Amino acid sequence: MFKKLTKRPLLLIFFLLLTVIVAAVVLAQFMAKDALSDYLDRKLPKHVQLQYENMEVNLIDGTIALQDIALDFYDHDSMVLNTTVRMDGMALKGLAYWDFLVNKEIYVRRLLLERPRLRHYPYRMQPKKETEPMGVVELLKAIEIGEFSVEEGTLTLLRETSDSVAFAVNDVNFSIDNIRTDPERITKKIPVTYEAYELNADSLYVNLGPFEKLNVTSLTWNQSYAKIAGLRLHSKYSKTELSRQLSVERDHIDLQIPEMKLDSIRFGFEKNTLYIHTGSGIIKKPDLEMYRDKLIADDTKNKKLYSRSLRELPIHIEVPKVEIANGRISYSEQVTTNASPGKLLFENLNATILNISNTYPEGDKTEIKARTKFMGDGDMTLDWSFDVNHDNDAFLAAGTVSNFNTERINPFLESNLRAKASGTIEQMYFTVSGNGVSASGDIKMKYDDFRFQVLKKDGSGVNRFLTAIGNLFVDSGSDTDAEGFRHGNIYAERDPTKSFFNYLWLNVQDGTISVLTGNGEKE
Numbered sequence: 001m002f003k004k005l006t007k008r009p010l011l012l013i014f015f016l017l018l019t020v021i022v023a024a025v026v027l028a029q030f031m032a033k034d035a036l037s038d039y040l041d042r043k044l045p046k047h048v049q050l051q052y053e054n055m056e057v058n059l060i061d062g063t064i065a066l067q068d069i070a071l072d073f074y075d076h077d078s079m080v081l082n083t084t085v086r087m088d089g090m091a092l093k094g095l096a097y098w099d100f101l102v103n104k105e106i107y108v109r110r111l112l113l114e115r116p117r118l119r120h121y122p123y124r125m126q127p128k129k130e131t132e133p134m135g136v137v138e139l140l141k142a143i144e145i146g147e148f149s150v151e152e153g154t155l156t157l158l159r160e161t162s163d164s165v166a167f168a169v170n171d172v173n174f175s176i177d178n179i180r181t182d183p184e185r186i187t188k189k190i191p192v193t194y195e196a197y198e199l200n201a202d203s204l205y206v207n208l209g210p211f212e213k214l215n216v217t218s219l220t221w222n223q224s225y226a227k228i229a230g231l232r233l234h235s236k237y238s239k240t241e242l243s244r245q246l247s248v249e250r251d252h253i254d255l256q257i258p259e260m261k262l263d264s265i266r267f268g269f270e271k272n273t274l275y276i277h278t279g280s281g282i283i284k285k286p287d288l289e290m291y292r293d294k295l296i297a298d299d300t301k302n303k304k305l306y307s308r309s310l311r312e313l314p315i316h317i318e319v320p321k322v323e324i325a326n327g328r329i330s331y332s333e334q335v336t337t338n339a340s341p342g343k344l345l346f347e348n349l350n351a352t353i354l355n356i357s358n359t360y361p362e363g364d365k366t367e368i369k370a371r372t373k374f375m376g377d378g379d380m381t382l383d384w385s386f387d388v389n390h391d392n393d394a395f396l397a398a399g400t401v402s403n404f405n406t407e408r409i410n411p412f413l414e415s416n417l418r419a420k421a422s423g424t425i426e427q428m429y430f431t432v433s434g435n436g437v438s439a440s441g442d443i444k445m446k447y448d449d450f451r452f453q454v455l456k457k458d459g460s461g462v463n464r465f466l467t468a469i470g471n472l473f474v475d476s477g478s479d480t481d482a483e484g485f486r487h488g489n490i491y492a493e494r495d496p497t498k499s500f501f502n503y504l505w506l507n508v509q510d511g512t513i514s515v516l517t518g519n520g521e522k523e
């Protein structure tokens with residue numbers, strides 16, 4: 001009987017304590033919720049406005065969650081809206097009280113953003129006064145987040161034009177592990193450290209200016225590789241409409257790449273310069289259609305050679321190897337109004353590009369080795385190299401053409417040069433060395449019964465007089481060396497308003513004329 005009487009008060013005390021604890025926890029959660037709500041109302045600056053439908057606080061597992069969030073950012077001085085964020089929810093989970101109270105650190109196990117939709121208007125950003133100190137964010141405690149995640153996000157950057165979207169990406173899913181910063185790290189150019197990360201996104205769009213745009217079907221990027229599927233870089237207008245828009249000539253382009261991949265992307269800062277280092281990459285089945293309306297005035301701005309472009313990049317880049325697999329290039333020109341555009345076609349294009357870099361020591365080189373099927377018939381190769389450290393843009397190029405029926409190129413010759421060719425180039429080898437001013441080299445060709453015809457100006461038939469005179473100076477291929485080759489010399493001066501490939505063509509053209517009209521002997 002005595003034991004029963006003693007048990008009852010103990011049970012009663014236990015239940016009373018349990019009730020008090022539960023009530024205290026519930027009260028504490030209400031107080032914490034009110035305090036947090038009041039803090040957000042009082043502490044956010046006036047140019048940041050936050051609204052939400054509901055807040056949940058769980059002190060036991062350290063969770064804070066907001067639902068149906070609307071966050072607006074205004075310019076600090078003019079109070080013009082420049083950024084809006086809408087989110088289904090935001091959850092902060094696993095807040096470590098002990099680290100906060102004892103170790104003076106803020107640790108969160110996970111921070112989750114659910115369906116954030118961000119729209120930014122950069123043109124509404126007001127320039128800061130030069131007298132205003134720039135400053136940096138100041139922290140009093142170290143902050144660490146075990147995992148930061150974004151689920152089904154979208155990002156849109158807008159421009160103040162009728163073509164208003166500058167950048168857009170949909171269905172962004174992103175996670176990054178062990179983000180950490182502290183009062184010292186926050187002052188660096190990269191203010192956080194981090195470990196594993198992964199980004200997946202769909203429907204990426206980039207406005208590249210008044211004439212071109214870029215679309216990507218899907219993007220994956222993590223610490224091991226970056227992969228892009230369904231890339232298309234193309235003109236915004238049809239060929240006819242683009243010509244109406246232009247005052248100087250510009251290529252109408254349509255580049256499609258089903259898949260490209262780049263391994264091991266690493267980036268950071270060396271002093272004040274951004275660097276990007278990667279592993280090897282591959283571009284699969286690129287298909288490029290280019291068209292130029294030559295009836296429009298020439299663009300007389302100077303064009304940089306590739307060595308100079310790499311050398312003058314504002315960042316340091318290092319890509320050891322990129323392969324191009326089974327590509328295709330089609331280039332056509334509209335030279336006259338009464339003829340269809342002539343077309344050059346390169347199929348089965350395979351290439352290896354080594355050492356795309358502006359950081360290697362002098363003596364190393366960027367090298368390009370390519371092979372392709374020309375006009376569906378001849379085999380063509382090109383080996384090309386340069387050293388970005390050479391300010392004179394020195395380069396070396398060597399190429400071959402074999403088993404090419406010249407009649408295949410007649411549609412281009414008829415349209416562009418009012419000429420026709422016949423015969424076969426069995427083998428052609430050329431080597432050119434040069435710089436940004438001029439180039440020279442040698443060439444040899446083995447060909448069979450090469451002839452050409454000059455057409456009338458209106459394209460209605462052959463100009464027999466000019467054809468007869470021209471063929472007087474063309475050797476049919478009879479005067480050759482023991483191996484059947486005729487030899488020639490190359491010299492060309494660069495037109496700085498044209499591209500490198502125009503420069504290369506001038507060299508090959510000069511050498512071909514030298515072979516066909518010279519004595520054919522090797523000097």
